[in-house]
Amino acid sequence: MGNRASSPSSSYRGRLAPSPTGFLHVGHARTFWTAFERACKADGTLVMRMEDLDPDRSRAEFAEAALEDLRWLGIRWQEGPDLNGPCAPYEQSARRTIYLDAWRKLLRGGFLFPCHCSRKDLEAALSAPHESLPAGEKAEPLDDEPIYPGTCRSAAFNLQASRDSVKILEPGQVNWRFRVPDGEAVEFEDRNLGPQRFVAGQDFGDFVVWRRDGGPSYQLACVADDASMGITEVVRGEDLVKSTARQILLYRALGLEIPGWFHCSLVMDANGRRLAKRHDALSLRTLRQRGFTPMQILSGELPAEK
Numbered sequence: 057m058g059n060r061a062s063s064p065s066s067s068y069r070g071r072l073a074p075s076p077t078g079f080l081h082v083g084h085a086r087t088f089w090t091a092f093e094r095a096c097k098a099d100g101t102l103v104m105r106m107e108d109l110d111p112d113r114s115r116a117e118f119a120e121a122a123l124e125d126l127r128w129l130g131i132r133w134q135e136g137p138d139l140n141g142p143c144a145p146y147e148q149s150a151r152r153t154i155y156l157d158a159w160r161k162l163l164r165g166g167f168l169f170p171c172h173c174s175r176k177d178l179e180a181a182l183s184a185p186h187e188s189l190p191a192g193e194k195a196e197p198l199d200d201e202p203i204y205p206g207t208c209r210s211a212a213f214n215l216q217a218s219r220d221s222v223k224i225l226e227p228g229q230v231n232w233r234f235r236v237p238d239g240e241a242v243e244f245e246d247r248n249l250g251p252q253r254f255v256a257g258q259d260f261g262d263f264v265v266w267r268r269d270g271g272p273s274y275q276l277a278c279v280a281d282d283a284s285m286g287i288t289e290v291v292r293g294e295d296l297v298k299s300t301a302r303q304i305l306l307y308r309a310l311g312l313e314i315p316g317w318f319h320c321s322l323v324m325d326a327n328g329r330r331l332a333k334r335h336d337a338l339s340l341r342t343l344r345q346r347g348f349t350p351m352q353i354l355s356g357e358l359p360a361e362k
C-alpha cells in the first residue's frame with residue numbers, strides 16, 4: 057500500500073485497536089487521531105489491531121468500515137490486517153494461541169483461580185455499563201466491573217494449583233480470575249492525565265482473564281497483544297484508565313515490560329453522556345454522508361444530532 061515513505065527511525069510502537077461492533081464515531085476518531093499524531097511525532101510505527109474477540113457482536117463489515125473511515129480521516133498505519141507485518145495475524149480472533157500461552161503462564165505462576173459464579177457475573181465482567189442504558193440496549197464492553205466478592209477465592213486452590221496446574225492445558229468451562237493483591241496501590245504516570253493511583257481490592261477486585269464461554273477477557277487479550285506486538289505506548293480513551301491498573305498487574309505477573317500510557321479525554325454528547333456506538337448521528341459514516349470534512353470532525357464542535 058505504500059503508506060510509509062521511509063522506514064521509521066525510532067523504536068516507538070503505537071497501536072490503533074478498534075472493535076468492529078459498530079461504526080466508529082467522533083470520539084473514536086479523535087482518540088485514534090491522537091495515537092496517529094503521537095506515532096508520527098515520535099517517527100515511530102503504528103499498528104492496526106482489530107479487536108474482534110466477541111463473535112456475537114463483531115462483523116466483518118464493521119471491520120472494513122473502520123479501516124476505511126480511519127483512512128478517510130487521514131490516519132495511516134504501517135502494520136495491520138490490511139497490510140500484514142511481522143506481528144501477524146492482526147485480528148484478535150486469530151490470536152488465540154497467544155492468549156492461551158499467557159493464561160497458562162498466569163496459572164502456573166499461581167495468579168489465577170477458577171470461578172463458578174453465575175452467568176450474571178460473567179456478563180457483568182464482560183460489559184458492565186458505566187451509565188444506565190435503555191431497556192433492551194446492550195452495553196458496550198467497557199473496562200469496569202463490579203468488585204468480585206471473593207466467593208471462589210479459596211486458599212485451597214492455590215495449594216492444589218502449584219501441584220496440578222502444570223497438567224491443566226485448557227481453561228475449560230469455567231471463568232478464571234486474577235487474584236489481585238488486596239490493599240496494594242498500583243501507580244502509573246499517564247502522559248496525558250498525570251499521576252494515577254488505584255488500590256487493588258478497593259478500586260477493582262479479582263478480574264476475569266478467561267471466560268467460561270471459551271475466550272480471553274479484554275484485559276488478558278490486550279496485554280498479551282500489546283506485549284507481543286512490542287507496543288511502547290498505549291493511546292486510548294479515558295474510560296480505560298482503571299483497566300490500566302489491572303493490566304499493569306498482568307504485565308508484572310507475566311514478567312513483561314510495561315508500556316507508556318496516554319489516555320484521551322472522552323467526547324461527550326450534548327447531554328453530557330459519553331459517546332457510544334448507538335449515537336448513529338455522530339458516526340463517521342453519517343457525518344461523511346452529511347458532507348463533514350475530516351478537519352471539521354477532528355477539530356470542530358460536535359454537530360447536533362438530528
Ligand SMILES: [Zn+2]
Pocket residue numbers: 170171172173206207208209
Ligand atoms: Zn466465583
